[in-house]
Amino acid sequence: MNKEILIKQKKELEYLLKKPYIPRQKMVEAKSFLDSDLVKVVIGPRRAGKSIFTAHLFKDKLPAYVNFDDESLVKLEDYDELIKELHSLYGQNKYLLFDEIQNLPNWELFINRLHREGYNLLLTGSNAKLLSQELATSLTGRHVPIEILPFNFKEYLKAKEFEYQENEMVLPEKKGILLNLLIDYMTNGGFPELVVKGLEPRGYLDTLLDSLIFKDIVKRHKLRLSEKIYDLELYFLNNFTAEFSYQKVSRLLGFSSVATLEKFVKYLEEAYLVYTLTRYSYKTGERLSSPKKAYLVDNGYISAKAVQYSPNNGKLMENLVFSELLKMGYQPNHSLFYYRTKNNKEVDFILREGLKVKTLIQAAYDLNGPDTEAREIKALIEAGGELKCNNLIVLTWDDEKIVEVNEQKIVFMPLWKWLIN
Missing domain, CATH: 3.40.50.300 (P-loop containing nucleotide triphosphate hydrolases)
Incomplete structure (x- = not known):
């Protein structure tokens, strides 16, 4: 010794x-x-x-x-x-x-x-x-x-020494600084060392991710097909928030079997690199057979490693909402799901307490597109009826209002307000 x-x-x-x-x-x-x-x-x-x-x-x-x-x-x-x-x-x-x-x-x-x-x-x-x-x-x-996960937004703001009161957000300069910090958080994530020291995000996170895959997956599980685990992580980094099936990904990436792919996905989940989210259904068989969605533990990985030069802000916002729900204590596939209605309208997040669905959440970065707002409302109203849930929320970049449709209220809330409350 x-x-x-x-x-x-x-x-x-x-x-x-x-x-x-x-x-x-x-x-x-x-x-x-x-x-x-x-x-x-x-x-x-x-x-x-x-x-x-x-x-x-x-x-x-x-x-x-x-x-x-x-x-x-x-x-x-x-x-x-x-x-x-x-x-x-x-x-x-x-x-x-x-x-x-x-x-x-x-x-x-x-x-x-x-x-x-x-x-x-x-x-x-x-x-x-x-x-x-x-x-x-x-x-x-x-x-x-x-x-313990990377900083949530309130912890990130403490690290950046940004002090605020919610009533101060009516001041344009204060709100402008907050939104600027939120853009940085949504893009580069909340790993403490990166935030506190102000390190260059891409280099730090690129090195961290490669090291983590090698130490916690390739080395620990003695993988001979190490390039496959890197290919799989890269696939999820470029297809985060999207539905996927094991069969299609297995064929696309050339895995020898679906069982091998499922095992590799499990390794990524165990190492806190990827989360898979199940589609909600009252029927166990439908839950197991439906496509899953993939999310990352921290948005910084996406910006550092994804192939596309500039990741879609709408998808980054959805992934951020997912990671913040984790930090609030929601557990994927236990108290946290996604949903598709009988008419195939998608709801980003279903929050459940016990056996009861309590909240439906849509993440909508940009409401200015044609029919975007109406589409989000229709999906929530339809899902709310099917799941008997009245707490319907659309998280936006900076829009705030309440819309009432057939005596059902839909709350539009700015992302920053949801994060700090």
């Missing part, structure tokens, strides 16, 4: 706590679990701010810290030696913070043992399903997941 590595990582943790920190909205929820005996599992994409979040969450406890995103620690075999070295470095300490725990072989058995011995454990990981499946097996009911 190389004690020098742990000493170096201790200094890295101390440095991390000195860096500027933008408070995250998940902090209040996370602190409520801090002293419980549940294993706290902070999950999310790489570079979304998990490490600095967990460092600040645990900072008053002065935890012993190990970052397993280190090649020399991945080969670790003597876990007792690790615990001994941690106690020699940090003293008597029952608080342990383990970063990127999924890199450690048989980590779930090690964590289970430490949990039984009374340690207060905080873990981070960049592979949602791998963590949840393995923890569900070894720590049934004894862990709590806390998901």
